[in-house]
């Protein structure tokens with residue numbers, strides 16, 4: 574299967590600009606991917622001619638906007654193969670989504686002495702909300718360890734699962750290492766004890782097809798802006814058996830059935846978890862991003878990306894001063910590295926002078942940095958619109974950084 578990357582790039586207007594006098598090489602896709610023209614145009618059309626509040630008005634525009642928003646929810650359902658559209662809850666992003674699950678599931682199901690299993694490679698968004706829940710509920714966060722390659726130690730995980738475990742919080746793909754975790758097997762192991770699993774899918778949905786029913790995920794959370802959609806959009810998918818029993822996360826307009834000063838009752842799913850006016854344009858934009866992905870050969874896109882990652886890994890591994898952080902057997906998109914004696918922020922700054930955008934820092938994964946005993950890493954992250962030539966430019970620029978500091 575061939576992948577016509579030059580044709581795909583024409584869909585992304587942001588890519589055809591120069592930065593610091595050089596053609597932009599955008600390798601910060603794990604932070605935020607770029608939006609293709611159809612997404613930009615769909616949001617602009619909504620803002621120009623369709624904008625109105627949803628689920629409230631009897632007038633034309635309100636009904637029209639409601640239909641567009643709910644159509645986007647249907648697209649999400651099909652994209653992740655959710656069994657029920659009402660179990661797909663719109664949130665503003667992955668962080669808000671995980672906070673929703675941690676707070677609401679915590680209130681419903683976690684108590685004194687219980688344990689929450691969280692992996693060592695999680696993003697802070699999948700650590701801190703669980704710490705807060707643990708503190709509030711008198712529970713404990715227990716860490717699933719990883720090995721030197723940045724792979725979770727599944728035997729250790731299975732040993733840690735026990736009768737006190739009330740939930741497992743796990744990233745599908747690590748944002749700092751690129752590791753693809755064996756979530757399907759890990760979910761099956763948790764389910765043997767009746768323990769639900771919350772999958773942080775922020776870094777998987779942009780890179781390969783997902784199926785929440787095949788994974789048997791209890792919760793599956795992601796952001797729109799990493800999957801070629803807008804900021805301010807995101808999804809919590811949850812199994813109805815949990816969502817129906819969980820209390821609302823936020824309360825207010827739109828999520829109630831009846832309010833009186835004596836007693837308030839809540840609306841059914843998904844409204845119960847969608848208090849207030851949502852980010853309507855962002856939700857519709859997420860739907861347009863899904864349409865865009867569906868119009869591609871996503872399997873060929875994933876293969877192209879994988880080849881870029883392998884080639885970049887090969888090129889950087891050939892440079893003696895470079896250490897690659899995260900060498901798991903199964904990886905997606907992310908290449909983290911350090912250079913002997915050079916701070917990652919300096920790498921990022923010099924690469925920027927070459928027009929190359931990467932991220933330098935702890936990537937909101939400080940426990941990963943502590944594990945490898947580094948303050949930060951430089952991270953290149955690929956999307957299907959990146960090219961082999963851009964990988965060459967990255968490798969050449971890294972060589973240049975080393976020469977600057979020699």
Ligand code: C6P
Nearest residue numbers: 603604666667668696698748775796937
């Ligand atoms: N990671 C990165 O550069 P938000 O910010 O809510 O859209 O997503 C949070 C989040 C949660 N989980 C994972 C695995 C993530 O990678 C992220 C966001 C970005 O790696 C920004 S820190």
